[in-house]
Amino acid sequence: MVIKYPNGKVYAAQTPAPSSSPSTKKTPKKDVSFSNRGKTLEDELNEANDYYLAHKLAVIHKKPVPLQIVKVEYPSRSAAVVREAYFRTPSTTDYNGVWQSRYIDFEAKETENKTSFPLKNIHPHQVAHMQAVADQGGTTFFIVRFSKLNRYFLMPLPVLQDAWQSMHNGGRKSIPLATFEQHCYEMTLGYYPRLDYLKAVEHFYTS
Amino acid sequence: MVIKYPNGKVYAAQTPAPSSSPSTKKTPKKDVSFSNRGKTLEDELNEANDYYLAHKLAVIHKKPVPLQIVKVEYPSRSAAVVREAYFRTPSTTDYNGVWQSRYIDFEAKETENKTSFPLKNIHPHQVAHMQAVADQGGTTFFIVRFSKLNRYFLMPLPVLQDAWQSMHNGGRKSIPLATFEQHCYEMTLGYYPRLDYLKAVEHFYTS
Numbered sequence: 001m002v003i004k005y006p007n008g009k010v011y012a013a014q015t016p017a018p019s020s021s022p023s024t025k026k027t028p029k030k031d032v033s034f035s036n037r038g039k040t041l042e043d044e045l046n047e048a049n050d051y052y053l054a055h056k057l058a059v060i061h062k063k064p065v066p067l068q069i070v071k072v073e074y075p076s077r078s079a080a081v082v083r084e085a086y087f088r089t090p091s092t093t094d095y096n097g098v099w100q101s102r103y104i105d106f107e108a109k110e111t112e113n114k115t116s117f118p119l120k121n122i123h124p125h126q127v128a129h130m131q132a133v134a135d136q137g138g139t140t141f142f143i144v145r146f147s148k149l150n151r152y153f154l155m156p157l158p159v160l161q162d163a164w165q166s167m168h169n170g171g172r173k174s175i176p177l178a179t180f181e182q183h184c185y186e187m188t189l190g191y192y193p194r195l196d197y198l199k200a201v202e203h204f205y206t207s
Numbered sequence: 208m209v210i211k212y213p214n215g216k217v218y219a220a221q222t223p224a225p226s227s228s229p230s231t232k233k234t235p236k237k238d239v240s241f242s243n244r245g246k247t248l249e250d251e252l253n254e255a256n257d258y259y260l261a262h263k264l265a266v267i268h269k270k271p272v273p274l275q276i277v278k279v280e281y282p283s284r285s286a287a288v289v290r291e292a293y294f295r296t297p298s299t300t301d302y303n304g305v306w307q308s309r310y311i312d313f314e315a316k317e318t319e320n321k322t323s324f325p326l327k328n329i330h331p332h333q334v335a336h337m338q339a340v341a342d343q344g345g346t347t348f349f350i351v352r353f354s355k356l357n358r359y360f361l362m363p364l365p366v367l368q369d370a371w372q373s374m375h376n377g378g379r380k381s382i383p384l385a386t387f388e389q390h391c392y393e394m395t396l397g398y399y400p401r402l403d404y405l406k407a408v409e410h411f412y413t414s
Contacts (some may be wrong), residue, residue, distance in 0.1 A: 010233075049367060055337065056342060056343075058343060059336070059339045059340050059343050059345070061298070063270050063271060063273070064270060064271040064272060064273040064274065065276070066271040066274070067271065067274055067289060067292070069272070075401070079293055079294070080291040080293070080294060081291060081292070081293060082274060082289060082293070082294075083290060084288060084289070084290070084292070085274070085288070085289040085292060085302050085332075086286055086287070086288060086289070087286070087287060093270055096303060096304075097303075097310070098310035098312070098340055098343040098344065098345040099343060100343065100344060101309075101310070101343065101344030101345070103305035103308070103309070103310040105305070129266070132260065132263070132266045133266050133305055134310065135263060136263075136265060136305040136306060136307065137305065137307060137308030138266070138305040138308070139213070152294070153239070177363055180359070
């Protein structure tokens with residue numbers, strides 16, 4: 001099943017989604033050879049994090065979805081069940097943990113847009129959180145996937161902040177792809193884990 | 208409202224609890240002078256974390272409660288509402304973040320017991336998680352409150368692991384208070400934030 005968040009993000013439940021019925025099946029696209037077709041960025045990051053954990057390379061987890069719980073029932077002989085809860089706006093980023101003694105904290109976003117990354121995908125308090133993390137000596141960044149282009153970038157916080165500031169001064173509401181190409185670090189997909197993003201972090205922050 | 212977890216922990220919702228009715232009001236106890244009467248350990252840690260964030264001393268947050276979401280409704284003109292969800296066992300600790308470039312990761316537990324801390328409060332995967340964090344150079348520990356005694360301890364991971372190992376070899380299923388007094392760091396309450404636990408972390412890990 002797929003749950004849409006108020007902010008437009010998609011929640012992938014932990015039960016496998018039923019395969020799409022024939023009537024809605026899409027014609028295979030040109031990029032059929034991409035092995036990650038259909039995988040969300042979250043899937044790819046989870047795979048990478050599982051790999052890092054199993055190989056003792058890092059301990060990085062996605063945070064649970066923040067919910068305001070209003071009503072819980074306690075059926076006898078069964079697990080407690082939440083009957084009313086609301087999605088809350090996250091006050092931090094989605095992913096954090098530790099890698100080689102460094103605190104790692106990042107937000108992952110994907111866009112269907114082919115030419116720019118819309119800034120409406122980012123919450124103001126997430127930017128404030130990331131600045132606070134940077135001030136404490138943490139390593140913080142965005143991972144942005146242009147889904148239609150199959151391109152992945154590690155975007156350092158200052159690049160986002162420049163665009164953010166510009167938007168609030170009446171500038172454009174998105175970051176053009178060219179900015180990613182010039183000021184961010186492009187990640188190439190590997191075999192396993194496909195999205196070895198810590199390799200990019202290593203290149204960007206420690207070299 | 209108060210929500211009890213399957214593991215016996217209490218979830219404090221973000222709406223203020225209604226004051227207890229006269230019929231259920233308890234007779235004031237001897238420790239009426241304690242200003243933290245009625246505050247949970249979670250309240251105290253949230254207060255400390257808010258203070259650290261506001262004063263740019265650290266960025267540490269409690270993770271949201273992990274829920275398995277099964278059913279969501281989308282009433283027209285209203286926010287999406289979760290109608291069926293189940294509590295999942297957390298695979299990590301409750302609190303993490305960054306302080307002076309260090310990755311901080313801890314679990315907070317309180318017990319009503321006056322003479323020992325029952326090990327059933329700790330999940331095996333939490334211990335595994337904390338070991339992985341320690342292996343990556345993170346700073347990881349427990350904060351244990353003996354509620355009836357109003358005593359607070361910072362328990363380093365090795366102390367828990369010794370007791371854990373001993374239990375699995377047929378030893379006792381709890382850690383006696385004397386072990387806390389001898390091998391842990393006792394925290395004293397201050398004015399604001401009342402539970403300045405990073406002071407204890409600083410003493411224990413950097414001196």
